[in-house]
Amino acid sequence: MSQTNPESLAERVKAIPGGEMLMMCFSCGTCTSKCMIQEKLEPNYNPRRLIREAVFNYKEEAFADETTWLCSACDLCYPACPQKIHISGVITVIKQLAVAEGKQTPYQTAKVDEATCVACGLCVSVCPYEAISLVEKKVAFRGLIPVASVDPGKCMACGMCSAACRSTSIRLTEDFNDQQLIEDLWTWLERKTI
């Protein structure tokens, strides 16, 4: 039996639930040509390439790849894959490994305002990616209290938590904060023609 290095990226991906099927990819490219993100957002987005990078242990390239951070787990590719690989699962595993090594997403994630969070748990229950959890944390002026915490490795920046939060303590940072969205809304409402 061949000796494999358990430290290699491929072995680490395979060891985490979701990444088991990594080696089954035969590079047909169906996932890439099926992908909406590739079509609408990022032409360089390519799940097939990311899987190759993982298989051949190109760790830095894989962790810097747009594909790692942009997948929204819409699973359009999953039913199209002739090898029945749950590709978004594999990508999520690679992203988790990247985060564990201290890599940050170049894109935005939800941020918690710990000064106002009351740890009601509403955001935890609405998050479709199970990215939010309640943790005990020492917060300035408030002492050791439970607050919501976002796992950047899982957050897809959908904004569900921000919409659900009753104290506006969790929000997306850049283009999609409440103020921006309200302004957008007014612009739309004031437009005469649609």
Added chain:
Amino acid sequence: MVDAARQPLIEIKAFTDVEKVEGFVGNFKVTLREKAKYVRADRCNGCNACSLACPVEVPNYFEMNLSSRKAAYVPMSQSVPLIYTIDMDACIHCYKCVEACGSLQAIDFGMQDKVTEEDIGAIVVATGFSHFDPTPMMEYGYGHFPNVITAMEMERLNNSAGPTRGSLIRPSDNVKPKRLAIINCVGSRDKRYIQSCSNFCCMYAIKNALLLKQAIPDIDISIYYIDIRTPSKGYEEFYDRAREAGIKFVQGRPAEITEDPETHQLFIKSEDITLGRVVEHEYDMVMLNQAAIPQPDQNHMSSVLNVAQSPGGWFMEYHPKLRPMDSPTDGIFFAGACQGPKDIPASVAQGSAAAARASRILHSDTWQIEPTVAVVWPDRCVSGKGQACGICDRACPYGAINYEKGSAAEVVTAKCHGCGACVGECPHDAVTQLHFTDAQVLSQIRTLLAVEPEKKILAFRCQWCSYGGADLAGTSHFEYSANERGLRVMCSARMDADLIFEAFRLGAGAILYSGCHPQDCHYITGQVAGAKRASRLEKMFERMGMSPGRFRTEWISAAEGDKYARVINEMQATLDEIPMEELKSEIERLKPEMEKKLSKLNQIPGVEEALIQVDFIVNEMLGKAVSA
């Protein structure tokens, strides 16, 4: 085909179903149903007058429904034998064909199906293959987009005898296509549909592309592929020729085809793997190169012929490397794609080999079979004493046992394949298998467990799969525990419960019960009987309070050497976890229960004598070993 029809010793029985196959090698009784053609074969001269006169038109299946035929028809003009048929599902009984036939009087509406029974020496099965229907693959739009066609439709459109007389036109507007795409692996190499590779489609795509390029020199052809497989002699050169001729090869499986609803132009979106970029190209016409699948009635034929099927549904050969043309049933042979997808050279080779095999049977007066057949001791069989039993009859995958209440069961030796299912199942130990008698197998068990049995892992392996797996583990140098002791029987069905009890009574540390995966069983359903018994034993040992893992069931194929080594190592690890004192006391505790199950063992003819002899030899050897 014409040549075959001219041979006086070859009789072609067209339009005939095989209903029943009984008997055994050299002596098959085959029931044939010759379906009524409503045209007398001895009078029809194939003049086509009835077809011309017939007013009914139905879709022509032979032309993939691209054109029509009459209710009085032959599938194609080169049909052999050239005898017309009246399609009674379509016929409106106008009898115009009878008028047209005139004085020949070949048409006979009173004709009935003819059922005959024939004596047959050997059977060659050459039922071919069928095509995967790409309709469920919504992404390719077959059935919705008129210009997406299948390989078989392309075959007819490009055939000089086809519906368009050989000129390729696209179905939406009957215009010659300028840009054509061929998509490979439609349904094949796809775990959602057909998992396996269909073998010949790469070459088929290249052949079609070259033919079309010859017919229409300015056509632009692209072939979309995952991998191009051209493994045989001269095939790679053919692939070279295609590239020279200007056919483009695009690596990347298309994700979807879209259509302009007005012009019916098609757009294929795929990732061009070599460019690493998603590309979209426009085509006038797309051909889907579908997977090869077994015939729709393959399951029915398999039960009529009593031959097993491989995982994909193809007929299963006796041995994939050494006897690819033989079925597991003596006297039945396979030719061509009914046994697995094949191209023409491979089919011809297999067909010739099957014919040679069959003629060997036809030219011999006697036939040698494997000597490992089952034998019944009539005085031990309870059926002879008037009890209703028949367990052996139900266990036999080949129907080789004649059971009738009131007389002892009998084995038809020529039909017996020697799996030992009857031997393993018989509750009265009234059946034995030559070369694997209870006395012989028990002697082996006793010898293997003569020294320190509690440290041993006794592995029951079936001849075809797990024995091969263990062999492969050895030749591949996969390391596994040296405490393993292998014991070969023909099939997991032969692994009698008595043998397991005896091994545990002797103090075996652990027992592996291994055989083929159910779909690989060389004895049709032998493994099923073995698996049932194994799960029964597992439950029994659990009730007795045996440590978990001491009795283990695993199905290991001949290709899974690594699995065999892993299983044995895992069993050794489980055994190591039990402290030796505990294991010994458990063995002592279970001994009386095993003895209870084995109370009648010594009554089996030959067992007692054999075991006395084994004990004598083993003791003598051990004595010598100690003194040396």
